[in-house]
Amino acid sequence: MPELPEVEVVRRGLARGVVGRTVDAVEATGARSIRRHADADEFGGAVVGRTVRRVDRRGKYLLLRLDDDSVLVAHLRMSGQLILTADATRPRARHTHVVLTFTDGGQLRFVDPRTFGELFVSATRSRDGAVVELASLGPEPLDRATTPAVLAARLTPRRTRLKSALLDQRTIAGIGNIYGDEIAFRAGLRHDHRTDSLTPAEVARLHAAMVEVLDAAVRCGGSSLADGQYVDVDGRAGTYQHEHAVFARAGEPCLRCGRTIERVRFAGRSTHFCPGCQH
DNA sequence: CGCATATCCTGACTGC
């Protein structure tokens, strides 16, 4: 479900909601959600008593930096949600697998029907705050340091297709199926455009499209699709789905040229594009 | 190396 924009919106909610708060108790009833840990006690032992210092994001991962320099890492995968509630007595949603209760009585709940998501504590204390488990992630799309030249250096040496490269988190971190399609459309490039044939002008368009699409999506609070899975920490849906040019618009006219948006299976994922605007 | 496929799960939706 969530890609960079959705994860960034959740990060902002957590930054407002949990920084400075101290974990009083942890209930980890879903073993799969903490699968990198031996058991619930071991996971709880790493979190209880800790105060959240700040919340960062790396690609689609959330990093809750704790006061012992460890990091509580969260990935929502397809169906995960992190929900804040001030009232611990409020009924828990079905598939609530991990609950952190703060000393003030509020809670952070991890809800995840498909159980693909996970929470783990990384003991990493590297100087720059990097999490060793996430070392293979590519650069951040919205970092100023991620210039068109950086993007070109990561794309053009590879002999693959544009969408495969965009979905590969080692190329660039945070882009998933929705934004891969939207970025390719805005750049005027087909999903199956070969990365090794991208010209500097095409990479420049791709870079601009990437920044514009992701920025706009963050400003809209992310994309919430028909199943209503994605919501922020307060349970609110995003609105960027109304701005989608191609994703989930198969059979509808392209808003730019009027041709019919197509949907194909590519790289194992549903892929949407305009046959008139993308080459 | 690149690519397709299967896998981990539950739930929503489609068509009979």
Place this chain on the structure above:
DNA sequence: TGCAGTCAGGATATGC
């Protein structure tokens, strides 16, 4: 209304 089949925002392992 019930039920089988299909599909889903991600990441990873495997085999060609």
